[in-house]
Amino acid sequence: MLKYGFIAPALIILIALNIFPLFYNIILGFTNSELSTGGTECAGLRNYSIIFTEPKFAAALRTTALFVFAAVTAELALGFGLALALKDRFRGKMPLLTLLLIPMMLSQAVMGRYWYLILNGESGILNNLLGMAGLHQPQWLNDPGLKLVSVLIIDVWMWTPFMMLIALAGLNSIPQYIYEAAEIDRAGTWTVFRRITLPMCAPLLVLAVLLRTTDALKQFDLVLATTGPNDAATQTLSALLYQTVFKDSRVGLGCAYACIILVIVIALASVFTRYIDFIQSKQGKTNAAR
Amino acid sequence: MKTRMIGIVAACALLPFAAGCGSGGDKPKQTVTIWWAQWAPADGLQELGQEFEAETGIAVKVHQIPWSSYQDQVFLDFGSKKTSFDVVVGDSQWIGRGATNGFYLELTDWLPTAVDMSTVHPRAARYLCEYPSGSGRFFAAPCETDAIGFAYRKDWFEDAKEKEAFRLKYGRELVPPETWDDFLEVAEFFARPREKRYGCAILTGRAYDSLVMGYQQIMWSFGGSWGDQTTYAVNGHANSDAAVEALWFVKKLLKFSPKNGADLDYGQTLEAFINGSTAMSMNYFAFFPDIVSNIGDKAGFFIMPRQGDRRVVSLGGQGFSISAKTSPEQQELAKKFIAWFLQEKVQRKWITKPAGFTANTAILGSEEFRKANPYNAAFAESLDSLQDFWNVPAYNELLAAAQKYVGEALDNVKTPKDALDALAAEHEKIFRDAKLLKQ
Numbered sequence: 001m002l003k004y005g006f007i008a009p010a011l012i013i014l015i016a017l018n019i020f021p022l023f024y025n026i027i028l029g030f031t032n033s034e035l036s037t038g039g040t041e042c043a044g045l046r047n048y049s050i051i052f053t054e055p056k057f058a059a060a061l062r063t064t065a066l067f068v069f070a071a072v073t074a075e076l077a078l079g080f081g082l083a084l085a086l087k088d089r090f091r092g093k094m095p096l097l098t099l100l101l102i103p104m105m106l107s108q109a110v111m112g113r114y115w116y117l118i119l120n121g122e123s124g125i126l127n128n129l130l131g132m133a134g135l136h137q138p139q140w141l142n143d144p145g146l147k148l149v150s151v152l153i154i155d156v157w158m159w160t161p162f163m164m165l166i167a168l169a170g171l172n173s174i175p176q177y178i179y180e181a182a183e184i185d186r187a188g189t190w191t192v193f194r195r196i197t198l199p200m201c202a203p204l205l206v207l208a209v210l211l212r213t214t215d216a217l218k219q220f221d222l223v224l225a226t227t228g229p230n231d232a233a234t235q236t237l238s239a240l241l242y243q244t245v246f247k248d249s250r251v252g253l254g255c256a257y258a259c260i261i262l263v264i265v266i267a268l269a270s271v272f273t274r275y276i277d278f279i280q281s282k283q284g285k286t287n288a289a290r
Numbered sequence: 291m292k293t294r295m296i297g298i299v300a301a302c303a304l305l306p307f308a309a310g311c312g313s314g315g316d317k318p319k320q321t322v323t324i325w326w327a328q329w330a331p332a333d334g335l336q337e338l339g340q341e342f343e344a345e346t347g348i349a350v351k352v353h354q355i356p357w358s359s360y361q362d363q364v365f366l367d368f369g370s371k372k373t374s375f376d377v378v379v380g381d382s383q384w385i386g387r388g389a390t391n392g393f394y395l396e397l398t399d400w401l402p403t404a405v406d407m408s409t410v411h412p413r414a415a416r417y418l419c420e421y422p423s424g425s426g427r428f429f430a431a432p433c434e435t436d437a438i439g440f441a442y443r444k445d446w447f448e449d450a451k452e453k454e455a456f457r458l459k460y461g462r463e464l465v466p467p468e469t470w471d472d473f474l475e476v477a478e479f480f481a482r483p484r485e486k487r488y489g490c491a492i493l494t495g496r497a498y499d500s501l502v503m504g505y506q507q508i509m510w511s512f513g514g515s516w517g518d519q520t521t522y523a524v525n526g527h528a529n530s531d532a533a534v535e536a537l538w539f540v541k542k543l544l545k546f547s548p549k550n551g552a553d554l555d556y557g558q559t560l561e562a563f564i565n566g567s568t569a570m571s572m573n574y575f576a577f578f579p580d581i582v583s584n585i586g587d588k589a590g591f592f593i594m595p596r597q598g599d600r601r602v603v604s605l606g607g608q609g610f611s612i613s614a615k616t617s618p619e620q621q622e623l624a625k626k627f628i629a630w631f632l633q634e635k636v637q638r639k640w641i642t643k644p645a646g647f648t649a650n651t652a653i654l655g656s657e658e659f660r661k662a663n664p665y666n667a668a669f670a671e672s673l674d675s676l677q678d679f680w681n682v683p684a685y686n687e688l689l690a691a692a693q694k695y696v697g698e699a700l701d702n703v704k705t706p707k708d709a710l711d712a713l714a715a716e717h718e719k720i721f722r723d724a725k726l727l728k729q
Contacts, residue, residue, distance in 0.1 A: 036368040037391045121550035122562075142553045144701040228497040230690050232698055246362050248687045249387075 022262075029256035035249035047256035057257070059232065060240040067148060067236060068216040071155045072209055078156065079163025080205065084197075086164070087171045104161045112225025115154045116141065119226070141226055147233040151222050159215075163208050170204035171197065203279050210272035214265055237261050321349040322623045325364060326379040326608070328354035331434050331576060334643025335379075341639075342630055348623055358497070361686075368393045373613040376624045379433050380611050382417050383499075387683040388611055389421040394429040395612040395621060401428045404629035411435065413676040414649035418609040421681065423519075430609030431628045432649035434576065437594075437672040438493070438503060438604045439665065441563055441581050442466055442570045444590035446480065455479075466592035470511060473570070473595045474542060480569035481546035489546030491562035491571045494700060495555025501700075502679060502692045503604045504572055505540055507594055510602035510677060512536035516692075517680075517717065521728040524717040529710035537699050537706035544700065552700045563589075574606045575672070576645040578665040591665040593672050605676040607647065649673075684724045691716040 032043040051057045082100065086093060103111070118125050119140035127137040140150040174197065182192050220238035223229060229239040229247070241261065245254035324339075326332040332354045339350025353375065355363050364380065367373050368391075380388060388394035397419075401407070407415060414435045419428045446452055447464055456464035460475050467473035477489030493504025506516070514533030517524040527533070544551050548562050556573055563571035564584045571581075581589050594603045610631075612624045630636060637653055640646040641662065647669060653659050660667040680688050692713055699709035721727040 034391075036365040036393065122548045123565075127549075137549065139549060139552075142550050142701070144698075144703050230693055231496050232694055232703065233701070243690060247690060249365060250687075 025255045025258055028252055029259045031252045031255075033251040033255070035245065035251050040252075043252055047253045048260075050253060051256055051260060056235070056240065060235050060237050063148065063234065064217060064219070064236045067152065067155075067219060068213055070152055071159070071216050071219075072212050074152070074156045075160045075163045075212060076205065076209060078160045079165075079208075080167045080201075082160065082164040083167035083171055086168060100164065101161045103158045104165075106158070108158065108221035109225055111158060112154065112222045115150075115222075116226050119150050144233040147227050147231065151219075151226055151234055154222050154226070155216065155219065159212060163212065166204050166208035167201060170201035173204075174200045199279075199283070203276055203283070206272060206276050206279065210269060210276070213268060213272070217261070217265055217268070237264075319349055320347070320623055321351055322377060322620070322627050323375045324350065324352045324377040324379060324610075325367075325375040326352055326354060327357045327360045329357070329576070330579065330644040331646055332379075334640065334646045335433075337643065338631065338636065338639060339627075342627055346626065346630070348626065350627060368613075368615065371615065372617075373615040375613060376616045376620045377610050377612055377628070379608040380430065381608055382605055382678050383681045383685040383689070385418075385421045385429055385609070385611070386681045386685060389427075389429040390683050392614055393611075395614045397428040397431060397612070398426070400625060401431055404431070404625065405632040409634070409650055409652055411649045411651050411654060411673050413605070413673055414607070417605050417676065417678040417681070418607060418649070423678075423681065430611040431632060433610045433631070434607045434645075435647045435649040435673070436574050436576045436606030437669060437676055438507060438572060438606065439575050439578070439594060439668050439672055440466075440570050440572055440592050441578060441589050441665075442592060443563075443568075443588060445588045446569055447590070466590065467570075467595050470508065470539065470595045470597045474539070474546075477543060477546035477570065483549075486567055488548045488551070488562070488568045489570065490543055491547055491551060491554055491559040491568045492540070492543055493554065493556065493559055493572050494540075494544075494552050494697075495558065496553055496693055496697050497555055499679070499689055499693065500555045501696055502689060503606070505537070505696050506679060507602050507604045507677075508540055508597075509533050509536040511595070511597040511600045512539065513597075513600065516688075517721075522682075522718075522721040522726045523729065524714045524721065527714070528717060529707070529714040533710055534706045537696065537710060541700060541706070553697075575647060575665055575669045576606065579644045579663070582664060587664070589664070591668040593668045594675065601675045602677050603672045603675040605678040682721075682724065682726060684720050684726075687720045688717055691720065 028040070029047055030043060030045070031040045032046075033040040086097065119127075121127060121137070121139040121142050124140070126140070130137050138146055140146050178196055178200075179192065182196055187195070218238050219236045220229075220242065223231075223234050223236055223239045224242070227234045229235065229243045235243070237257070238261070241254055241257045244250050244257060322339075324335065326335065332352050336350070336352040339352060343349045361381070361384070364378055364384075365387075367375065368388075378388075380394075385394070389396070401419070410419075410432055414432050415428075416423050418432050418435065419430045421427060421429050447466065453464045456462075456476075456479055459479065464476070464479070467476050473490070479489065480487060481489035493500040495501055509515075509532075512532045512535055514530050514536055515527045517527045548554070548567060550558070554562065556577060559571050559573050560577050560580060562568040563573075563581060566585070575591075578591060594601060610624075610628050612621050612628075616624075631640070634650060634652065637648045637650045641648050641653060641659060648654065648659075654670045654673065660670060679685065679692075682688070695704070695709045695713035695716070698704045698712075699706045703709075704712065718727060
């Protein structure tokens with residue numbers, strides 16, 4: 001009995017804060033619930049029919065997919081590159097690492113506002129610097145073709161250090177003797193990278209990609225801080241969800257949106273976790289063969 | 291020892307009651323809680339509240355919420371069984387939602403007993419207090435009456451060299467523009483991007499409603515409309531030729547605006563003017579005290595230009611609405627305060643507060659008011675031309691759609707015609723879903 005007593009508080013908190021809201025959200029998705037009236041009538045599948053017929057959901061889905069793909073790819077490439085550059089010991093490594101990690105420790109909402117000032121087309125620091133250098137001054141937050149790029153720049157600036165950190169952990173976990181053996185076998189740099197470094201880092205890199213993907217799928221703070229939730233060029237799924245629930249007050253419809261976002265996140269997470277399992281089992285077989 | 295411990299515990303437990311007994315003779319202080327956005331008029335209201343307390347003993351607490359989250363917080367609070375406020379100074383567009391959902395107490399019988407309605411400017415009464423507009427059913431009392439106007443650089447307009455250059459180029463005097471065509475010429479004249487000087491800064495921000503508030507008055511002046519006020523038909527109105535022409539005109543104005551001119555909210559148009567880069571800046575009159583305090587008499591003010599004989603000004607401001615979800619006793623206290631505030635002698639004090647604008651016609655028409663501030667004359671003149679966006683319960687969805695599609699036209703994502711066609715289709719869908727569209 002005592003053992004149940006120990007797990008009960010955690011279980012109650014989990015049910016109250018996670019399980020109950022999840023099921024309540026699913027139920028509300030089938031109603032026409034409004035933010036402040038409290039009245040709730042069954043709406044059947046109407047909310048889902050709205051979502052799949054209104055072009056704004058498809059547009060938000062496209063924007064989110066583009067954002068996730070571009071942000072995670074850029075962060076992975078830059079983060080892994082930085083990790084490779086910082087893998088070896090050198091003087092001043094720790095202060096440099098600390099400096100590089102600062103962006104990911106800051107609040108996204110606050111950084112979004114700072115970047116809003118930096119990217120301001122008229123009085124922003126960036127455009128003033130470009131102007132002083134005699135270069136073209138793009139309207140980062142006004143030009144519809146650049147709005148999403150601007151949000152991407154901020155996201156990459158904030159989260160590349162996260163990728164770097166995990167990649168660095170992966171690189172440091174590769175035993176030195178494997179590299180020494182490769183050197184004895186006169187393996188070239190590219191071969192060492194392709195056959196040793198990348199495969200042995202892969203599980204951690206995929207985990208980092210999984211974490212960043214699920215996080216980028218929820219992108220909201222930077223969008224809200226820079227262009228607002230109602231801008232067609234940057235309206236991600238979370239921004240559309242916020243606009244629907246808090247601005248349009250359509251809680252039922254918003255909950256249906258949330259359910260769909262949840263399904264997308266779960267589907268992606270499943271793909272990634274299966275891939276991690278696949279890589280690990282492959283590595284296990286290789287090690288056993290050795 | 292044990293007895294002593296029990297004694298100490300019992301004494302501690304009874305302490306709150308003992309403290310209560312000490313002040314048992316005093317009644318708890320009566321307080322009216324008002325929620326409003328965080329800005330200068332709310333400070334002025336708080337100051338008047340202190341005078342009310344001195345007269346009646348009823349305290350007034352004005353709780354200020356940042357504009358960005360004001361609407362969200364108010365309607366979230368209306369979701370509770372009892373609101374945290376007794377009075378909300380709500381935006382004019384909220385009134386339909388507040389009235390039809392039972393959030394706002396109906397004031398139809400009470401308001402005319404508190405104030406002589408013939409002294410309230412009819413446009414303020416129509417848009418700030420009534421729902422449906424013109425029905426005679428009141429859900430709010432006038433608090434802050436506001437309108438959009440223009441600030442201009444009087445020193446630039448009065449500069450002899452500029453006047454001469456303007457006369458040579460356009461064959462007429464350089465004066466504050468009377469029509470939108472005049473406005474375009476003046477904006478073009480002052481636009482000198484190489485010198486970081488721009489012709490105009492108009493409201494185009496995407497975050498809440500500034501783009502719609504800026505665009506709609508040009509659209510109305512050009513002969514367009516948001517839709518039929520009785521049938522709620524939108525197609526052929528919001529996307530009429532006149533509306534399309536108005537949107538093209540707005541795009542023309544952007545050529546003479548600061549580089550980020552396609553996305554300027556209230557704060558940014560104000561900043562564009564105060565930083566000395568812009569000749570004419572559009573904004574609500576409530577923001578103009580900041581201009582006077584920053585650049586003094588270098589600034590002048592003028593009413594929204596007309597097109598032909600049509601002059602329309604976007605209404606701003608808010609009315610006092612009493613929460614239907616507060617106790618009857620609190621509602622009575624709220625009524626006492628509102629009735630006190632609407633007295634002419636208090637309204638005369640209200641207009642001395644920063645950006646305190648009245649709807650009282652006697653005060654608006656007085657020389658005293660017109661001369662009190664450099665922008666007051668233009669403000670008083672603007673009230674006869676006031677018009678508002680939809681104020682039906684689904685106003686926010688309508689607003690978001692309008693912001694989005696008009697914004698796409700400014701960003702060259704869609705042509706004005708395509709953007710307004712898409713807007714008309716979405717607005718009709720919203721009205722159909724809200725069961726308002728009559729066809």
